[in-house]
Amino acid sequence: MNRIRRALVAAIAVGLVKPLAALAAWNKEAFGAKTPAEALKNIGVPNAAASTDVHIEAPQIAENGAVVPIEISSNIPGTTALVVLIEKNPFPLTARFDFKEGALPFVKVNVKMGETSDVRVIAEAGGKHYSASREIKVTIGGCGG
């Protein structure tokens, strides 16, 4: 009985609440921006200082632009968010991860890259922004294929 009720409640929650909440929470202006500067402005990162405490682990050359593994993390105490931009993609802003108490500022994810580009990661800590960037060479693009 309890199981059925839980499943029902979950179905209702997923069906009704989530899409509405999702629409509100997705930053359309920032993700729709076509230049890194515009995307950063819209996601609330006006300027970021270069830092060696923001780490990007990624291959130097990605053979397949459709699947480029990147691992990002921050050693800055109190990091609350990591923002990823692939500067030469049609829509540079790729992701924003907000970390609450209980999560470490670490994410591993596969991304698509249209061409060789700098990948920039910005960490937010205590209202300040720190950035690191790294070039990843792409031999076959991952946007059209």
Next chain:
Amino acid sequence: MAAGPMKMRATLGQGFTDVRVLMNHPMETGQRKDSDGKLVPTHFIQNLTVKVNGKLVVDAQISQAVSRNPVFSFRLKGGAKGDKIEVAWADNKGESNSTEIAVA
């Protein structure tokens, strides 16, 4: 394409819990053409959340530049065997899915 199943694994590491989750999703960028030369409309996950024992720990917004059938790894502070980890996503067409497991 309807949302497929999700797979998740959560294991205890050295002082952290490693969460790996795989979602089945086409992640269409809107730039790809089908066999008739028409653009395939965008269809991608926009929001992703990770909860531990019901408490939100990671709240993410992602774009179409995340690869098809996305795989994410997250790390959670500490953690104990049996902690319930829940990952949920919602895409631009209003589809959503979630999965829950206990830390092994």
